[in-house]
Amino acid sequence: xxxxxxxxxLAWFSLLYGFQWLVTTRLQVKQPDEAVSWSxxxxxxxxxxxxxxxxxxxxxxxxxxxxxxxxxxxxGGYDDPEAGSVRNPATGLLVIKNYSFFPLYPYLxxxxxxxxxxxxxxxxxxxxxxxxxxxxxxxxxGMFALWEMTRDxxxxxxAWRTVFYMLVFxxxxxxxxxxxEGLFIxxxxxxxxxxxxxxxxxxxxxxxxxxxxxxxxxxxxxxxxLAWVMSINWKSEIRSQLTxxxxxxxxxxxxxxxxxxxxxxxxxGEGWAELQEFYFGRGLMTIESSxxxxxxxYFYARYMSQEGLIYFSIEVAATLTALVSSIWLLRRDPIxxxxxxxxxxxxxxxxxxxxxxxYMLIAPAMFIxxxxxxxxxxxxxxxxxxxxxxxxxxxxxxxxxxxxG
Numbered sequence: 416x417x418x419x420x421x422x423x424x425l426a427w428f429s430l431l432y433g434f435q436w437l438v439t440t441r442l443q444v445k446q447p448d449e450a451v452s453w454s455x456x457x458x459x460x461x462x463x464x465x466x467x468x469x470x471x472x473x474x475x476x477x478x479x480x481x482x483x484x485x486x487x488x489x490x491g492g493y494d495d496p497e498a499g500s501v502r503n504p505a506t507g508l509l510v511i512k513n514y515s516f517f518p519l520y521p522y523l524x525x526x527x528x529x530x531x532x533x534x535x536x537x538x539x540x541x542x543x544x545x546x547x548x549x550x551x552x553x554x555x556x557g558m559f560a561l562w563e564m565t566r567d568x569x570x571x572x573x574a575w576r577t578v579f580y581m582l583v584f585x586x587x588x589x590x591x592x593x594x595x596e597g598l599f600i601x602x603x604x605x606x607x608x609x610x611x612x613x614x615x616x617x618x619x620x621x622x623x624x625x626x627x628x629x630x631x632x633x634x635x636x637x638x639x640x641l642a643w644v645m646s647i648n649w650k651s652e653i654r655s656q657l658t659x660x661x662x663x664x665x666x667x668x669x670x671x672x673x674x675x676x677x678x679x680x681x682x683x684g685e686g687w688a689e690l691q692e693f694y695f696g697r698g699l700m701t702i703e704s705s706x707x708x709x710x711x712x713y714f715y716a717r718y719m720s721q722e723g724l725i726y727f728s729i730e731v732a733a734t735l736t737a738l739v740s741s742i743w744l745l746r747r748d749p750i751x752x753x754x755x756x757x758x759x760x761x762x763x764x765x766x767x768x769x770x771x772x773x774y775m776l777i778a779p780a781m782f783i784x785x786x787x788x789x790x791x792x793x794x795x796x797x798x799x800x801x802x803x804x805x806x807x808x809x810x811x812x813x814x815x816x817x818x819x820g
Contacts, residue, residue, distance in 0.1 A: 420562060420578065424555045427582045428591045434807065435476040435814045448817040450726040451769060452715050458817055467497055469816075473540035476814045477547055482593035484513050488521035489528060489542040493683065501694050514686030515695070518678070519627040520595045523549050546593040553601030554590040558582075560604035564611065565783050568748050576795065577786030584782070585729060585805035586772040586820060588813060596776050599628045604779055606635055606671075607751055610642045615667045622671030626678070631777060633675035634757040638750040639668035645749075701766040712768040729805065730820070733772035734763055740784030748783070755780030770820040772809075 448458040456462075463469045468486040469478055478486065487498045493513045500509040527545035528538075536544065558578050566574035581587060590597040602625040609618035622635030643665050647656050678684045691697045696704065716727040737759045744752035755778035762774040775781060789795040809819045 416562070417559070420558050421555065423578070423582070424551075424558060428551055428554075431588055431591050431810065432477070435810060438811045439476055439814050442811070444812070444815040444817065448812070449720045449722045450818045451723060452711075452719070454818040463816065468539055471537060471539040471543060473536055474543045474547060477592045478543055479592070479813055479816045480818070481516065482543075482546075484516050485521045485524065485546060485593055485595070486539060486542050488513050488516065488518070489524035489546065490538050493518075493686075501690070503689060503693055505693065510686055510689055510694075512690065512694075514683060515690045517595065517627055517629050517687070518683055519624060520546070520549065520598050523598070543593060547591070550594065550597030551591055553598035555601070557590075557597070557600030557604040560601075560608040561779055561782060563608050564604070564748075564751060564779065565786055567611070568783065569787055573786045573790065576789045577782045580785045580789065580798070580802070581776075581782040583799065583802045583806055584776065585802055585809050586733065586776055587806060588810040589773050589776060589820075592813070594773075595629050596773065599625060599632070599777055600779075602628060603632065603635060603754070603777060607638055607754060607779065610638050611748075611750055613642065613646065615639075615664050619667040619670040623674035626671045626675040630675075631758055631761060631774075633672050634754060634761065635671035636669055637757055638754045639671065640665070641753055642750050643668045695767060697766045700761070700764050702764055704766040705764045705768070708766060708768040726818070727768070729809075730768065730771040733775045734759065736785075737775040737778045737781040738763075740781040741778065743784050744780040748780075751783065752780050754778075773820040 446458055446460055447455040447462075449455050466483055468483045468490070469475075471478070471486075484498060487495050491497060494511060495513060496511070498511050498513040500511045502509050524542050524545040527549060528541045531541050531545055534541070534544070558581070561581060562574045562578050565577040569577075582590075590600065602621050606618045606621035606625060609615075609621065618639060622632065622639060624632075625635050626632030643661075646661065646664070647653060679688065696708070698704070712723075712727050712730075716724040737755065741752050741756040741759055744755065758774065758778040762771060785798065789798065812819045
């Protein structure tokens with residue numbers, strides 16, 4: 416099993432990277448991009464001028480948008496002035512934009528870059544290579560965990576199909592770029608796998624690392640707490656089951672949330688929260704502003720831009736697919752379903768109706784449900800064709816620094 420998964424992983428990222436080279440060598444894309452209301456000003460031929468972390472020739476096709484900050488933190492730290500800064504209108508103080516991003520991924524890039532210096536690349540190129548390796552290894556770990564969870568729930572054939580569907584999902588190329596998604600699914604999916612096996616220490620430790628990778632990691636405590644409660648046989652005498660070991664397991668279940676809170680109260684976390692509120696317009700379950708953002712997205716897509724219509728159609732389709740899949744899985748696998756549902760709600764109600772197709776990548780219920788529905792041969796072929804076509808379009812746009820989430 417592991418050998419075949421590794422071979423699939425090797426083929427996937429090799430073909431993906433090769434495709435990125437192919438399309439950028441053969442085709443030219445018209446600029447600017449009007450996928451969202453602000454993207455036209457950010458996708459001009461001169462938009463990346465002066466952004467040193469986006470101009471390094473080595474692996475340049477895998478670096479765009481948020482990649483700038485991960486590479487920048489790895490090379491120059493959080494206070495690197497090259498990242499640029501924005502002024503908080505409430506305080507009048509400048510906040511460096513690097514603080515918008517969680518620390519684990521760029522710090523791992525910095526560590527891995529040390530031995531990679533042997534290749535003689537520039538510091539930026541070395542950090543980019545490190546980020547790619549970490550993202551790809553995280554994706555491989557996520558593939559293993561997703562395969563195990565799906566095989567236990569369905570069967571081996573469905574497990575293969577589920578992993579394949581994840582790799583060809585329209586936004587799956589992010590798993591191989593300088594973004595956190597690859598590392599995160601490796602940590603989060605593995606934590607879920609260990610949670611289902613009641614291996615509390617590994618599940619909690621990986622959940623903690625996920626909480627230092629991106630905000631959704633705090634939700635890793637939800638499946639752990641659910642598994643902890645489900646470990647009690649409520650039809651038997653309860654008091655005898657309330658042991659010190661059971662209480663300790665409950666403490667372990669809270670570790671991911673605790674790790675997030677520790678980071679959140681640090682200077683890095685304070686800067687992150689500040690930028691999320693005034694710069695990105697995001698927050699925790701900001702329902703009113705989320706509804707307004709979805710309304711604005713509908714208006715823009717419906718009346719202002721055909722590019723926007725396609726972009727937001729993919730965003731909505733991915734969100735609805737993840738939502739329906741999570742609900743479908745609730746009775747079959749409540750542990751995985753609860754985390755996936757949390758991902759959907761925390762993302763869709765974060766205050767901004769953008770990047771949903773990327774965020775839904777970390778909801779494993781979506782791929783498990785698709786793997787189950789793929790037992791129907793017609794669905795399997797149709798979904799595969801549609802998904803790969805949209806994946807090709809999306810990775811082409813990303814490779815040209817267009818906005819895809």
